[in-house]
Amino acid sequence: MSSYFPVYLDLKDKEVLVIGGGRVATRKVKTLLEFTKNITIVSPKVTEELKNLIKEKKIKWIDRKFKPSDLKDKFLVVVAVDDIKLQKRVFNLCEKRGILCNSVDSPKYCNFIFPSIIKRGDLVISISTSGKVPALSRALREKIEECLPENIEEIMKELEIIRKSEEKGEERQKKLLRLARELLKNF
Numbered sequence: 001m002s003s004y005f006p007v008y009l010d011l012k013d014k015e016v017l018v019i020g021g022g023r024v025a026t027r028k029v030k031t032l033l034e035f036t037k038n039i040t041i042v043s044p045k046v047t048e049e050l051k052n053l054i055k056e057k058k059i060k061w062i063d064r065k066f067k068p069s070d071l072k073d074k075f076l077v078v079v080a081v082d083d084i085k086l087q088k089r090v091f092n093l094c095e096k097r098g099i100l101c102n103s104v105d106s107p108k109y110c111n112f113i114f115p116s117i118i119k120r121g122d123l124v125i126s127i128s129t130s131g132k133v134p135a136l137s138r139a140l141r142e143k144i145e146e147c148l149p150e151n152i153e154e155i156m157k158e159l160e161i162i163r164k165s166e167e168k169g170e171e172r173q174k175k176l177l178r179l180a181r182e183l184l185k186n187f
């Protein structure tokens, strides 16, 4: 079995390191920024888009090549550099230290992979092919986006309010499922 198990991580107070500052690093940073504010990039060069985020203080930048000491206190690392040796080296260091590591060029040097993501408020839909065909994840994401109800955020908020206002238990469980199905029945 080579399928990957999906989990949802709370990255709010966790430190993230992105190694490399090219096109792929930019995409990964933009995704990560939707989930955490604590992103550091280490790279001798960064794209214009990353430069703007650095200027706006949305992310931190270490302007040089990667050093192992950059991994200190990091929870999650992305290696977005076209250098398999570096990907292998960082992955081995991360494995030793129990750090989550994603190498954009080699699934074998990843202990997690990025899915395609649709985010509407706190609703997060993710799609993965377990690393087999990323382009299919993207195409499926686009299809799902097309048919997702426009007011899905409001639907979720409405249900969340009801869920909070009622006591836990079987009655609430049944009511919420019935309401959720009802609100989605035309889609």
Ligand SMILES: C[C@@]1(CC(=O)O)c2cc3[nH]c(cc4nc(cc5[nH]c(cc(n2)[C@H]1CCC(=O)O)[C@@](C)(CC(=O)O)[C@@H]5CCC(=O)O)C(CC(=O)O)=C4CCC(=O)O)c(CCC(=O)O)c3CC(=O)O
Pocket: 027, 028, 031, 102, 103, 104, 105, 106, 107, 110, 112, 113, 114, 115, 116, 117, 127, 128, 129, 130, 131, 132, 133, 134, 135, 136, 137, 138, 141
């Ligand atoms: C394993 C994984 C590791 C990881 O990056 O986490 C990985 C690896 C690789 N991707 C490659 C290529 C492409 N990746 C994309 C796009 C995306 N790739 C993403 C994730 C992942 N890519 C992880 C598995 C995801 C899964 O399980 O499905 C997405 C979903 C999320 C994101 O990147 O944030 C994002 C779509 C976001 C969206 O729009 O929704 C496109 C299409 C495009 O560019 O639009 C292409 C070109 C077409 C093609 O090759 O399929 C290559 C070869 C590089 C080369 O040829 O040089 C490798 C390396 C390899 O396979 O060995």
Ligand SMILES: NC(=O)C1=CN([C@@H]2O[C@H](COP(=O)(O)OP(=O)(O)OC[C@H]3O[C@@H](n4cnc5c(N)ncnc54)[C@H](O)[C@@H]3O)[C@@H](O)[C@H]2O)C=CC1
Pocket: 019, 020, 021, 022, 023, 024, 025, 042, 043, 044, 045, 046, 047, 064, 065, 066, 080, 081, 082, 083, 086, 103, 104, 105, 134
């Ligand atoms: N996983 C995915 O979704 C995809 C992965 N890829 C792969 O991603 C890799 C990166 O692609 P691009 O971003 O287009 O490359 P790029 O060449 O634009 O960017 C590489 C970046 O790494 C920096 N860099 C080089 N050596 C470094 C070091 N030792 N320490 C820190 N930074 C260093 C460079 O300054 C540059 O900013 C490629 O290997 C490509 O095959 C490509 C498409 C999709």
